[in-house]
Amino acid sequence: MRVRVFAVALVGLLLITGVLRPAAGGPAPGGGVVFPIVGDPTFNPWHPRHFVESIFVTRVLFNGLTKWGKDARWVGDLAESWDVSADGMTWTFKLRRGVKWHDGRDFTADDVKFTYDIILNPRLGATGRAAFSNIREARVVDPNTIQFLLSAPQASLVAVVGVNAGIIPRHAFAGVAPENYWTHDAFNKRMPIGTGAYKMKEYVSGSYVTLEKNPGYFGGAPSIDTITYKVLPDVNAQIAQFLAGDLNIIFIDNPALVKAVQGRPNVEVNTLPQNNFYYLAPNHRNPLFQDRRVRQAIMYAWDRPAMIKGFLEGFATPASSPLTPVLKNFFNPNVKTYEFDRNRARQLLAEAGWTPGPDGVLTKGGQRFRFTISYPTVQYFEPLAALVQQYLRAVGIETVLDGVDFNTFIAQRLLPRRFDTLLGWWIMPEDPDFFNYAHSSAAERGFNLPMYSNKDADALMEAGRKATSVAERERIYKRLQELMAEDLPYLQLWWPNEIRAWNRRLKGVPPIHLRAAFQWVNEWKLE
């Protein structure tokens, strides 16, 4: 008898504690956009934990001063217009009038200053603050005008203030000391207040975030009622839910997954070039790579079209330099290119003094041509590294693969610059300003990972920042591309295309990359 009582009690207890827990209620779904994100988002765009899963949410909740336009150029967002002083040191942004926060308060220049003070405060370590390093001070001129005082001219500032640079309300942090900004959960994790097209409705940690439309949005009232972001860490679960109709728009990170959604009824798969760049960064301080002919030889040694066609399902273009065709007028199509040519590679290596040893591996003065390829074990880097290894072996270069988890990769390879070569990628603002990624001043502490140092390149990147006319910038950056194609600060792999898929009922998504397209979400429609 006791056994039975025990069993019944156990089962009953589990049923009661489990299934019957109250759940968050709400209106029925439908009429909404449902998009997957890989983890719990953080709603403060400056929070150190504002990672990729948060970007798609905060770009809808908040507005920056500028944003990437539907016609692929920078346009005003919270700013209406801007101009720069003749010396390039003072930028003045005129703000849009009559903009209201989601809680009904007025948006003013004080909010912009509050936001930029957070970014400029070195003790807070706000995310992405490196991009703003030339801004010395943000100054309120009047409630509708903000001024940035620079420490050095930077022509790309219009792009800088438009990328993940959402303005947050001063009043939401009233009474909070700056050192507690990141633990201010009420705003960061529960009820963010923005100026964007959608406002916070419901957030269930680990499950989903639902935003509802903001009828008073200054960019025009949205048509779709809600946007729901579902937390789905597993890509196969994302695909399965998309195919089952539980998601209506997805972002396809790995081209291998395209086949899963292609050719399905009601599914539109589209792709477009983006301002991203994949590379093998050689350590320019390593004597192996100091001879330009060696770098060029590697460019000839690998068959990039074959890798793109086979491995990336064709969704990329071999890169001719780090600057991509997305930059339109700044892009230079007439630079040195590298076709797959093993003989040319061997010839260049021979010119550089490397001769094949008994086992086919090149040697010079008793030293074998051997180096490690470090990479994070994310995306498709694991198989990519294996392919690169094989291509290089065919011209007599021996490589050791060093794949580590992303965290270790950053901490032990990238930051201390302890690598021979590393596989990586840059997602860049749509501007040709490549200063942060290749200028010699950024070698130790900045993003110049290969520690490239070239006086001519430095001069061009400095001049590009100082230039005041578009024509002058075009000339400078076209020259820079010629130089980079020839001198190879990065061993260029490709410019990947962005691949996205959505339900055909979804219309009005502008033909720009999805992160930017979400900033125009008020114009999306569900038929």
Place this chain on the structure above:
Amino acid sequence: MASARPPVSADVPPLAPTVTLIGPEPPRTLWRLAARRLRRNPPAIAAMVLLLAIHLVAVFGPWLLPFDPFVADPISRLAGSTLQHPLGTDEIGRDVLARLVLGGRVSLAVGFVAMAISVSVGVTVGALAGYFGRWEDIALMRFTDAMMALPTLFVVLAALAVFGGGPITVTVVIGLTAWMPVARVVRGEFLRWRVTEFVDAARVIGARDHRIMFRHILPQVVPSIIVAATLNVAFAILTESAISYLGLGIRPPLPSWGNMLQNAQIYIWSAPNLAVYPGALILATVLAYNFLGDGLRDALDPRLKL
């Protein structure tokens, strides 16, 4: 995860206190008896044959196969079966058959070495606790309980975060999370045997503790250890695949069944066979080890001679 612990039956204390003890049989009779019982157990025999085949292929296959598991060809990737590639190619055009064979060698090696580690640690801890009893027993068994209280995968995750995911670390970590059931079984056996007459007799003629433990008692415990070892190989192979799923297992380009399965995941829509082969091999191998372990238990455990 099926791998979180070896099947529980291995660490269960004797079921009823009424079990009659059988004195130390001459080993030869025990083994002969066991062999006879095993022969009457068709699933165990089938499992043994299958395992023999799998191990032979894994050990010798990589030398015999005319295919290279590392040569990639992005153009002929994800291909179906051809003469050149009997089981097709993977995501960068490497031969799937060659990788499965080499991956089998890696996975089985992980399984065996991890088993050796877990059995050595388990036997040592169990023998000390069971033989000496008293505070040694209490301390060691509380420690064992503490280790059992931690879900294996949590421990593995933390340990791999510390030591990195090389094949050696993976193996050692798996081994060190699987010794507890062995320790319990061995302790129970030692508790039983140390009070028997023949151990008393050994003590009377002046045998030292370690001699009694290892020369007199241990041989009696071998049957239980063999069963536990068999099940631990199965456990280790499964755990390796689970760790690989989380991206912390053996690193490609060296294949293991676990990491092949992990890599194949995003291709289940376009090339499901890439996931089917390693998954089926893991299933078949682990299944065979479980059947064999079960058959061995029936054959070696006189208590179940009903």
Place this chain on the structure above:
Amino acid sequence: MGRYLVERAIQALVVLLVVSTLTFVMVSLAPGGPAIMMTMESTPDQREALARQLGLDQPLAVRYVKWIASALRADFGRSFGDRRKVNEVILERLPNTLLLSGTALVLSILIGIPAGIISATRRYSLADHVVTFFSFIGVSIPAFWFAILLILAFTVHLHWLPASGMATPGAPFSLVNRLAHLVLPATVLATATLPNLVRFMRSAVIEEIGQDYVRTARAKGLPNRLVLSRHAIRNALIPVVTVLGVLVPRLVGGAVITETIFGWPGMGQLAVSSTIGRDYPMVMGITVVVAVVVILSNLLVDLAYGWLDPRITYG
């Protein structure tokens, strides 16, 4: 009884101390650092500022003493990721994991016990072989592989069941919707534990059938069915309670994989992401909570064992 509980509590505290110290040392020595400091875009001054905020500029020993001091007040600090209170996050996630593993446990019991009995009472019959075969399949199948097969079959092809999450976002509460979301993950999780229960139940019943009192009951002329249900099975259930104690850590461990695949917002998923992100306070908090759950369930099992079997007393 009282003294027994006190002893167990002291032992549990010691186990917790050992477990937390080991974990603290392990996670602190792990290569890399908190994910918020380890991004492609972070600069040295940014990382220094964050390290100061997180208290990582202090020596390990100081950090450990501080952690212990606040852990004793049941305060696990703030996450190194989104900076929320660890307690708050765990309290959000723990019920979800309990729901999932509880369902899996109930499923295992409801299926495992009858299957074990059938298997034992009809030894070497076809039914026994089938049960045995499937229980071995259950312990041998890689869980994530099985999960993907199930998703392909029931979500993608048949459209019967949702592939992930706990409920349809924004939908009003509905039991049917909840249950539908539970089916696949609970099945995968139960698959790993069910076979143990079956095998254990089978041998326990076989053991009981061999006992003298069963023979006596049979000799008295009691019908076989009655002998089994009144005596053998009831007594066989008693040792089965112990197996539940072993299954709990297995379920919690299994939740790591299952929750990750099925997007189930529980402790397992949290454990994976916070380990990968080197979120030390979160990892520590989860470890302690999981250890407490396991220790508590073991204690409950022991107590239930004593209650069910009058021969056992704790003194």
